[in-house]
Each structure stands twice: as structure tokens, then as C-alpha cells.
Amino acid sequence: MSRVPKIKISVIGAGSVAWSSKLVHDLLHTPSLYGSDVYFMDINEERLRILRGLAEKYKSEVGAEYNFFYTTDRKEAVRDSDVVINTAMYGGHRYYELMREVSEKHGYYRGVNSVEWNMVSDYHTIWGYYQWKLAMDIARDVEELAPGAWLIQMANPVFELTTLISRETRVKVVGLCHGHLGYKEIAQTIGLDPARVGFEAIGFNHVIWLTKFTYDGEDAYPLIDRWVEEKAEQYWSQWRMRQVNPFDIQMSPAAVDMYRRYGLFPVGDTVRGGTWKYHSSLKTKQYWYGPTGGPDSEIGWALYTAHQEYWLATLAQAASDPRIPVSSLFPQTRTEESVVPLIESLMLDKPGEYQVNVLNGNAIEGIPSNVAVEVPARVDARGIHPKTGLRLPRKILSLVMQPRLLRAEMAIAAFLEGGRQFLIDWLMLDPRTRSEEQAEKVWEEILSLPGNEEMKRHYS
Amino acid sequence: MSRVPKIKISVIGAGSVAWSSKLVHDLLHTPSLYGSDVYFMDINEERLRILRGLAEKYKSEVGAEYNFFYTTDRKEAVRDSDVVINTAMYGGHRYYELMREVSEKHGYYRGVNSVEWNMVSDYHTIWGYYQWKLAMDIARDVEELAPGAWLIQMANPVFELTTLISRETRVKVVGLCHGHLGYKEIAQTIGLDPARVGFEAIGFNHVIWLTKFTYDGEDAYPLIDRWVEEKAEQYWSQWRMRQVNPFDIQMSPAAVDMYRRYGLFPVGDTVRGGTWKYHSSLKTKQYWYGPTGGPDSEIGWALYTAHQEYWLATLAQAASDPRIPVSSLFPQTRTEESVVPLIESLMLDKPGEYQVNVLNGNAIEGIPSNVAVEVPARVDARGIHPKTGLRLPRKILSLVMQPRLLRAEMAIAAFLEGGRQFLIDWLMLDPRTRSEEQAEKVWEEILSLPGNEEMKRHYS
Numbered sequence: 001m002s003r004v005p006k007i008k009i010s011v012i013g014a015g016s017v018a019w020s021s022k023l024v025h026d027l028l029h030t031p032s033l034y035g036s037d038v039y040f041m042d043i044n045e046e047r048l049r050i051l052r053g054l055a056e057k058y059k060s061e062v063g064a065e066y067n068f069f070y071t072t073d074r075k076e077a078v079r080d081s082d083v084v085i086n087t088a089m090y091g092g093h094r095y096y097e098l099m100r101e102v103s104e105k106h107g108y109y110r111g112v113n114s115v116e117w118n119m120v121s122d123y124h125t126i127w128g129y130y131q132w133k134l135a136m137d138i139a140r141d142v143e144e145l146a147p148g149a150w151l152i153q154m155a156n157p158v159f160e161l162t163t164l165i166s167r168e169t170r171v172k173v174v175g176l177c178h179g180h181l182g183y184k185e186i187a188q189t190i191g192l193d194p195a196r197v198g199f200e201a202i203g204f205n206h207v208i209w210l211t212k213f214t215y216d217g218e219d220a221y222p223l224i225d226r227w228v229e230e231k232a233e234q235y236w237s238q239w240r241m242r243q244v245n246p247f248d249i250q251m252s253p254a255a256v257d258m259y260r261r262y263g264l265f266p267v268g269d270t271v272r273g274g275t276w277k278y279h280s281s282l283k284t285k286q287y288w289y290g291p292t293g294g295p296d297s298e299i300g301w302a303l304y305t306a307h308q309e310y311w312l313a314t315l316a317q318a319a320s321d322p323r324i325p326v327s328s329l330f331p332q333t334r335t336e337e338s339v340v341p342l343i344e345s346l347m348l349d350k351p352g353e354y355q356v357n358v359l360n361g362n363a364i365e366g367i368p369s370n371v372a373v374e375v376p377a378r379v380d381a382r383g384i385h386p387k388t389g390l391r392l393p394r395k396i397l398s399l400v401m402q403p404r405l406l407r408a409e410m411a412i413a414a415f416l417e418g419g420r421q422f423l424i425d426w427l428m429l430d431p432r433t434r435s436e437e438q439a440e441k442v443w444e445e446i447l448s449l450p451g452n453e454e455m456k457r458h459y460s
Numbered sequence: 461m462s463r464v465p466k467i468k469i470s471v472i473g474a475g476s477v478a479w480s481s482k483l484v485h486d487l488l489h490t491p492s493l494y495g496s497d498v499y500f501m502d503i504n505e506e507r508l509r510i511l512r513g514l515a516e517k518y519k520s521e522v523g524a525e526y527n528f529f530y531t532t533d534r535k536e537a538v539r540d541s542d543v544v545i546n547t548a549m550y551g552g553h554r555y556y557e558l559m560r561e562v563s564e565k566h567g568y569y570r571g572v573n574s575v576e577w578n579m580v581s582d583y584h585t586i587w588g589y590y591q592w593k594l595a596m597d598i599a600r601d602v603e604e605l606a607p608g609a610w611l612i613q614m615a616n617p618v619f620e621l622t623t624l625i626s627r628e629t630r631v632k633v634v635g636l637c638h639g640h641l642g643y644k645e646i647a648q649t650i651g652l653d654p655a656r657v658g659f660e661a662i663g664f665n666h667v668i669w670l671t672k673f674t675y676d677g678e679d680a681y682p683l684i685d686r687w688v689e690e691k692a693e694q695y696w697s698q699w700r701m702r703q704v705n706p707f708d709i710q711m712s713p714a715a716v717d718m719y720r721r722y723g724l725f726p727v728g729d730t731v732r733g734g735t736w737k738y739h740s741s742l743k744t745k746q747y748w749y750g751p752t753g754g755p756d757s758e759i760g761w762a763l764y765t766a767h768q769e770y771w772l773a774t775l776a777q778a779a780s781d782p783r784i785p786v787s788s789l790f791p792q793t794r795t796e797e798s799v800v801p802l803i804e805s806l807m808l809d810k811p812g813e814y815q816v817n818v819l820n821g822n823a824i825e826g827i828p829s830n831v832a833v834e835v836p837a838r839v840d841a842r843g844i845h846p847k848t849g850l851r852l853p854r855k856i857l858s859l860v861m862q863p864r865l866l867r868a869e870m871a872i873a874a875f876l877e878g879g880r881q882f883l884i885d886w887l888m889l890d891p892r893t894r895s896e897e898q899a900e901k902v903w904e905e906i907l908s909l910p911g912n913e914e915m916k917r918h919y920s
């Protein structure tokens with residue numbers, strides 16, 4: 001491996017053990033990166049300890065050559081890195097659940113953060129002050145301590161944070177998400193072999209639309225149409241009886257309704273979006289997203305967070321129980337996460353095609369150049385080269401992308417500028433708002449929650 | 461006058477007699493344009509007859525040399541024009557009032573057309589299908605029959621129509637409005653001589669903000685601040701007792717509240733905008749806009765339309781009653797309307813500064829280049845040269861301009877594309893909407909009104 005330059009990768013927020021252990025798995029199955037230094041950083045020492053147990057054990061099971069470091073010192077991790085991965089989520093789920101509870105008391109079901117085309121429960125925009133500040137602090141560290149490094153933004157909200165960091169810093173940033181893999185679920189459900197499917201899905205992160213869908217090179221949209229017409233009802237009646245995974249919504253009535261109304265099929269987390277039409281109550285969510293109400297209902301979100309706890313416990317046990325090989329928890333080959341292949345492309349000049357989030361430039365027509373879009377790109381050692389001349393239908397541009405962009409720009413300006421008016425007007429445009437007083441009261445109570453002192457000063 | 465080229469001006473929608481007679485007045489007081497042909501066109505022969513009576517009588521009173529023509533043939537009026545003025549409003553007020561009544565039955569106070577930052581009762585956007593079609597038909601006539609002509613767009617919605625025509629045709633279009641003159645009311649109310657005031661007010665038509673305000677060259681914003689602090693309350697208590705003109709709102713509590721919240725003073729029709737905070741009910745409107753509720757309440761709008769009828773009757777009487785000189789109804793000098801001076805600048809190369817609406821290009825930073833902005837511009841025979849490098853505060857950009865732009869883009873896409881989803885989603889983002897069913901029902905009833913057959917097909 002002597003031809004390979006020694007690479008330093010740092011992972012900020014590595015205490016997301018479920019995610020970090022997948023990264024470890026992918027690294028261990030990528031011999032081209034052997035010899036690299038990987039710094040796993042988190043402020044949570046207990047989580048870091050679990051990860052260390054897992055990673056070291058797994059490394060010796062595989063016999064892979066990596067130098068893994070575990071640290072609570074962010075600057076140590078970032079310094080001289082070639083690649084910095086930000087997967088850090090500020091606060092625990094409970095912090096956001098508290099804000100959600102206060103919101104609901106004031107008539108904002110699922111929280112003031114949920115708005116048209118962003119109903120995702122942990123895609124924190126307007127109430128993500130600390131999360132955004134953390135992401136900007138990490139970007140500033142990269143600027144200062146690893147000025148040539150790539151920053152891979154995996155922490156949400158990828159759309160807003162990739163845009164913000166690109167605009168406000170000199171860092172080379174790229175946002176990654178795996179939601180576009182929803183195209184495989186579309187293929188499988190309608191009976192196609194995903195390996196023979198070609199696709200293009202573009203837009204903003206979590207708001208991407210299937211602009212191309214082929215089977216053996218032929219347009220396969222007619223096959224979706226036929227499935228909708230002939231098979232969807234039967235599929236749904238079975239799905240309603242057996243849905244256990246709240247994320248099993250790629251072919252839900254919501255997705256098909258969006259396809260009918262907007263003209264292209266929504267992919268991945270896009271299905272979780274939409275206007276309040278799909279989200280106004282638990283009953284409404286269950287109609288569109290199945291008995292769990294989808295991941296962003298009170299039921300679906302509870303299932304998801306409980307599953308995360310369960311999986312963390314499973315991983316922790318594997319880390320310490322000599323009877324359980326860590327490898328038994330993972331697939332034989334690399335996962336479908338693109339982060340490790342992307343690092344290979346960037347660092348080892350191994351060209352590849354990826355779904356990335358970067359400033360639009362002239363990738364998608366009709367979207368401002370300084371907004372992060374999610375598009376296919378060719379990646380090599382010279383950088384990230386998004387496709388250009390991509391197009392979305394006018395209906396999707398004006399009814400989906402622009403309302404979503406409005407919310408992004410409001411949240412970005414609120415974060416940069418501060419002041420209560422941003423929060424008030426955020427809700428004055430919200431169909432759940434009955435009066436300005438309601439908007440004022442809910443924010444006053446959210447900002448008065450313990451821990452929100454600095455956020456309250458920012459928005460005073 | 462032999463050095464002056466013979467100019468042909470056409471006025472489409474000249475049956476707005478109140479407006480056209482002011483134009484006649486200004487033309488008669490502009491000797492540099494003497495000798496020109498002016499075609500007054502309208503489909504309403506009765507109105508045209510009144511205008512003819514007024515204009516011919518006034519012309520002989522003044523002894524001015526113009527060739528006035530009156531026609532119901534739009535193509536005849538437009539053909540070979542140098543300047544085409546579009547002041548045509550499709551339908552009568554009653555047509556829109558019917559749509560408003562249906563809206564209110566379904567919970568949409570003041571109509572589905574009213575949205576944040578466009579609460580103006582006859583600034584027809586989403587329900588303006590026929591008005592927009594008329595404006596585009598006129599623009600197409602200009603393209604075909606008078607390809608070098610300037611189209612002066614005075615008919616509302618100036619913001620959307622200037623944008624649409626600029627994007628979709630090859631016509632040289634400029635939108636005009638007199639709302640920016642509100643700066644004089646600000647000056648007078650706080651005790652300044654308007655003649656010594658300098659100002660700059662920029663944004664979108666009806667959404668302009670006082671970016672510069674000087675007195676004898678010195679920054680005069682502190683004088684506004686002092687008035688707000690020391691005199692506003694007393695002014696308002698008197699104003700509440702004596703407000704008769706619903707348009708007397710330039711220094712209303714609404715205007716001052718917007719100034720406090722957004723950081724710049726709103727000018728002219730901008731004050732009529734805002735979120736639903738200022739507009740949610742008659743009582744709310746009266747709190748912010750005085751006892752009439754401002755021009756866009758049920759009271760203020762009734763006062764305004766009644767006044768229009770009264771004024772039309774006065775003009776009609778003057779047209780036919782030999783005892784009344786037409787000149788007695790008008791000021792001694794030209795009005796403050798900029799249309800005739802603008803024609804002088806364009807046609808006679810008499811350079812001047814005007815408040816215009818044209819595509820942004822690089823006039824205002826942070827606004828897309830292909831959107832019509834209202835900005836100061838230098839005008840001469842070579843065309844319209846807007847100031848560049850103009851700036852609005854980020855708070856106004858994100859909380860005011862972007863929500864307003866979203867609505868403009870939605871209305872433009874709806875007009876160009878058709879289909880019911882545009883109308884539904886227009887309301888799914890509206891704080892008055894309680895359910896998608898409500899949105900579907902109100903549109904179904906609006907589209908089923910007599911006269912809306914073609915609009916219904918467009919939005920089917």
C-alpha cells in the first residue's frame with residue numbers, strides 16, 4: 001500500500017454508533033484506504049467507548065490496517081485532516097421532543113419546525129439554532145485547521161447546512177444522504193430488478209424527483225403507470241395490514257398522489273414531505289402513510305427512536321460479548337452508503353458517479369446558483385463535477401421547490417441575522433397559525449425552555 | 461414643432477376615464493409632444509364617448525395641437541405606435557367582487573387572491589386569468605404590429621405582468637405606478653418640505669422600502685424616528701377621528717409597525733401589504749389602518765369604488781355641460797403621474813430620473829435577475845437604465861420579498877401551465893385554509909361562476 005498517500009479522516013459526531021459502525025464496516029472493506037488514520041470524535045465518552053469496542057474488535061476480525069483514534073477533542077480530530085465527516089447532531093432527541101411538545105400545546109402539530117415539504121422530524125431548520133451553530137463551528141475548524149480538506153456534511157439539515165457553509169466559508173463542502181436509493185424500492189415494488197434500472201433524481205436534499213427511470217435503457221415510467229393503475233390498490237391493502245417499518249412509504253398512497261399531482265415520482269425522503277394535506281393529523285398521516293402514520297407521526301417517530309435504542313444496545317453487546325462476532329451484524333460487502341467510495345474517488349482519484357449536494361451553479365435550470373441542490377455528479381481527485389442543464393417541470397419548480405426554498409432562506413437569514421421577527425413571520429405563513437398572538441406565545445415558551453438561553457438571546 | 465418626429469401613442473383601456481382624463485391633461489400641458497397622434501382605445505363605447513367629450517372640449521380650452529382618435533379596434537390603435545400604454549382592466553369591479561363573495565363564504569376573508577404582501581383588492585394575481593390574458597394579448601399585438609414600440613404597463617398587477625411580458629415576449633416593457641410618491645406624505649406628516657427631501661424606495665411594485673431618505677442632503681431617518689417616538693400617538697388619535705380617505709394610511713400604525721419590525725419604512729401601497737397580522741378581520745384592519753379599515757377592507761373598498769363612480773359622473777357632466785370648463789377639474793400644471801414625462805424622455809431624448817418596473821438584471825442584490833423590480837432609473841432615447849448595486853436588508857429580503865416572489869412565481873406558473881393543482885397549493889400555503897377540501901370547494905365554486913368557463917378549462 002506504499003503508493004497510497006497517508007490519509008487522515010475525521011468523523012465528528014462519531015457517537016452516532018449505528019452510523020459510525022457502518023462507516024467502520026465500509027472502511028474495513030476498503031483495502032485501498034488501508035494505512036489511513038481515522039479520528040472518531042464525539043463529546044459523549046460513553047458512546048465513544050462503545051464505538052471503540054466495536055471498531056477495534058471488528059478490525060481484528062477483518063485483519064484490516066487502519067489507525068483508529070478516539071477523541072473528545074474536536075480540534076485534534078480536524079487538524080490536518082484530508083476529509084472531515086460531520087455527522088454530529090446537537091442535543092438528544094429529547095431536546096427536540098420538548099420543543100415539539102410545547103409547539104403542540106399551542107396548536108402546532110408535530111412542531112413549529114415542520115412546514116410544507118419539510119415534515120421530517122429531525123430535519124431541524126428554524127429551531128435548529130444550536131445544530132446550525134455546531135455545523136458552522138466545525139466548518140470554521142476545517143477552514144482554520146485543515147484548509148484543503150473536504151467537509152462531508154452528513155448531519156441534517158443537509159440542504160440548509162450545505163447552502164450555509166458554502167456561502168459563508170471557504171470550505172470545500174459536499175452534502176451526502178442516502179434517500180435517493182428509494183429508486184430501488186420503486187423498482188422492486190413494481191417487479192423490476194434494481195440492477196437493470198437507470199435513474200436520475202434531482203432537486204433539494206429530501207425533495208428530489210425522479211426525472212429519469214429506465215429499465216435496460218428503455219423508459220420505465222410506463223411500468224410505474226401500469227402498476228399504479230393495476231396493482232397499487234391491492235398492494236396497499238396488504239401493506240396496510242403488514243406495515244411495521246414506518247419508513248416503508250416509498251410506494252404509499254402519498255407517493256402516488258404526489259406523482260399524480262406534480263407529474264414526477266417523489267424519491268426517498270421526498271415522500272415524507274408535501275403540504276399539510278398529507279400531515280394535518282395522525283389520522284391524515286395514517287391514510288397517506290399507513291398504520292404507523294409514516295416516520296413523522298407520533299407513532300412512527302416513537303418506533304424509529306425505540307429501534308435506534310434497541311440497535312445501539314445490540315451493538316454495545318457485540319462490542320463486549322466475545323461470543324458475538326461484530327461481522328455477524330453487517331453484510332458481507334460494503335453497505336450502500338456512498339461516503340467511503342466518495343472518499344476513494346476524491347483521495348485516490350478513482351472516478352465515480354455520486355448523488356451529491358452542492359451549490360447549484362448551473363446544474364438545475366430555474367434554481368438560483370447559490371442554493372445547494374441534490375444532483376448526480378462525477379467525482380475524481382480534481383473535485384466534484386455536477387451534471388449541468390438538468391431540468392424540473394415548472395409545476396414542481398413553482399409548487400414545491402420554491403416554497404421549500406423560501407423556508408430555507410428564511411431559516412438561513414434567521415440564523416445569520418437573529419431577532420424575533422424571523423420566528424414570528426415563519427409562523428405567520430403557516431396554515432396552523434390562527435393569530436399573531438399564538439405565534440408569539442409558542443416561541444416565547446420554546447425560547448424559555450432550559451438550555452435555550454443563548455438561542456433566546458439570538459432571537460430577542 | 462417641426463423638429464419633433466410625429467409620434468403615435470396608443471392608450472389601451474382608455475375607458476378608465478378618471479385615469480385617461482388625467483393623461484389628457486398632462487398631454488395638453490406638454491407642448492413638446494404637440495402634433496402627436498393619440499389613440500384612445502376601449503371596448504366600452506359609452507366610456508369612450510365620455511372621454512371624447514372631455515378630451516375634445518379640454519383640448520379646445522387649452523388650444524393644444526394633438527390628433528386624438530377614439531376607437532374600439534385594438535389593432536388599429538396599436539399598429540405602428542411608438543408608445544403603447546396598457547391601462548386595461550378586464551371585467552368590472554363586480555366580476556371580482558363575485559369571486560370575493562364566494563371566497564368569503566368558504567372562509568377566505570377578502571378573497572383567495574389576497575395573500576401576504578399582496579392584500580390589494582384589485583391587484584389580481586391567482587384569480588386574474590382574464591386580466592393576464594388580456595395583458596399578454598396586448599403585448600402580442602405590440603410584438604406584431606408595433607415591434608419597436610415601448611409598452612408602458614400601468615394595469616395591475618404591474619409586478620407580475622411586467623415580469624411575465626418581459627420573460628415571454630420580445631416587447632420593450634416598463635411598468636409604472638405612482639405609489640412611491642408616498643415618500644411625500646411621510647415628509648409632510650413629519651413636518652418636512654417635500655421639495656427638499658431626497659429619497660430612494662426599492663423592491664417590487666407595491667412592496668417598496670425607503671432605502672434612502674434625506675433632507676437638504678442629510679439623512680432624515682432620525683427625523684422619522686423622533687416623530688414616531690414623540691408625535692405618532694397624538695397624530696393617530698386625531699387621524700382616527702377624521703380619516704375619510706381610506707388611502708390615508710402612509711403614517712398609520714401599520715406603517716410604523718412594519719418599520720419597527722422590518723427596519724425600513726414602507727412606502728405607498730407597501731403599507732397595504734403585510735402578513736395576515738394586519739388583515740385577518742375588519743377589526744384588525746381598523747386597528748392598523750384607521751376607522752375605514754384602509755382601502756382593502758369591505759368599508760374602505762366600498763368608499764373607493766363609490767368615489768370612482770362619483771368622479772366619473774363629475775367628469776361626464778363636465779364633458780357635456782357648457783358651463784363647466786374641464787380645466788376647472790384639474791391642477792394648473794401637470795399632475796405627478798410620470799407617464800407623459802417618461803414618454804418625453806424616451807421619444808425626445810430628454811433625460812430624466814424615474815421610478816420604473818423592469819427586470820432586475822443586477823439592480824437589486826439578492827433578487828433573481830429575471831424578476832421585475834421597482835427601482836430608480838435614468839431614461840433617455842436609448843432606453844431605461846436602472847441603478848445597479850442597490851441593496852435591501854436581509855430581513856426584508858427573506859421575510860418580505862421572498863414570500864411575495866413565491867406568490868408571483870406561483871401565479872405566473874399557474875397562468876402559463878394551467879391545471880387545478882396550482883390553485884389548490886396556492887391555498888394549501890394560506891393560513892386561512894383548514895383543509896384541502898376547503899381549498900377544493902372554494903375553487904370549484906369560483907370556477908363555476910358565469911363568465912369563468914374558459915378559466916375553468918385552463919385550471920381543469
